[in-house]
Amino acid sequence: EPEVTQTPSHQVTQMGQEVILRCVPISNHLYFYWYRQILGQKVEFLVSFYNNEISEKSEIFDDQFSVERPDGSNFTLKIRSTKLEDSAMYFCASSTDRATDTQYFGPGTRLTVL
Amino acid sequence: GENVEQHPSTLSVQEGDSAVIKCTYSDSASNYFPWYKQELGKRPQLIIDIRSNVGEKKDQRIAVTLNKTAKHFSLHITETQPEDSAVYFCAASSVAGNQFYFGTGTSLTVIP
Numbered sequence: 314e315p316e317v318t319q320t321p322s323h324q325v326t327q328m329g330q331e332v333i334l335r336c337v338p339i340s341n342h343l344y345f346y347w348y349r350q351i352l353g354q355k356v357e358f359l360v361s362f363y364n365n366e367i368s369e370k371s372e373i374f375d376d377q378f379s380v381e382r383p384d385g386s387n388f389t390l391k392i393r394s395t396k397l398e399d400s401a402m403y404f405c406a407s408s409t410d411r412a413t414d415t416q417y418f419g420p421g422t423r424l425t426v427l
Numbered sequence: 428g429e430n431v432e433q434h435p436s437t438l439s440v441q442e443g444d445s446a447v448i449k450c451t452y453s454d455s456a457s458n459y460f461p462w463y464k465q466e467l468g469k470r471p472q473l474i475i476d477i478r479s480n481v482g483e484k485k486d487q488r489i490a491v492t493l494n495k496t497a498k499h500f501s502l503h504i505t506e507t508q509p510e511d512s513a514v515y516f517c518a519a520s521s522v523a524g525n526q527f528y529f530g531t532g533t534s535l536t537v538i539p
Contacts, residue, residue: 354531371526415473
């Protein structure tokens with residue numbers, strides 16, 4: 314069964330550095346998402362992406378964040394200048410159709426900002 | 428936007444007993460309600476979902492009920508087993524939206 318994959322599994326960075334989190338969605342899916350989960354808290358929506366553009370974003374997704382689909386398979390989340398509070402698990406998800414279709418989550422990237 | 432509340436935050440049951448987790452939502456336009464199970468350090472996994480055109484859905488020991496009028500939906504797990512121990516998240520979305528709004532999670536512990 315195809316799965317969403319994410320790399321790296323764990324990223325440690327210094328405050329102020331840029332990080333890029335990578336995701337490979339399921340191949341026939343059209344909608345892509347990033348979510349964040351601070352340790353012990355709920356999963357929070359960051360952004361959704363369709364047809365090579367952002368379709369929706371939350372208040373968390375400020376100018377420090379950007380997303381890109383640089384080629385036909387990867388979907389990336391960039392954090393330009395990391396802050397301590399960006400430390401969290403970041404999940405990528407994908408679905409065939411809009412949010413009312415099942416979203417399949419990747420294994421996550423644990424980002425630690427020191 | 429949508430606001431999803433989930434109760435209880437923690438739940439302990441004896442193996443073989445039933446567990447019920449409840450969620451409420453605020454946006455009457457929401458029409459898709461998935462439940463995810465998340466084991467420690469792992470990705471959320473969809474376990475069951477329900478759309479607004481049905482009131483109940485069952486899959487073996489797991490069932491979900493939806494009350495659109497009251498804007499609440501519940502997860503029912505019967506004959507619980509230790510491997511059911513995990514954090515369970517409910518979520519809601521609408522056809523007009525493009526994201527899931529998650530509840531705060533319920534940590535379920537099944538005591539052998």
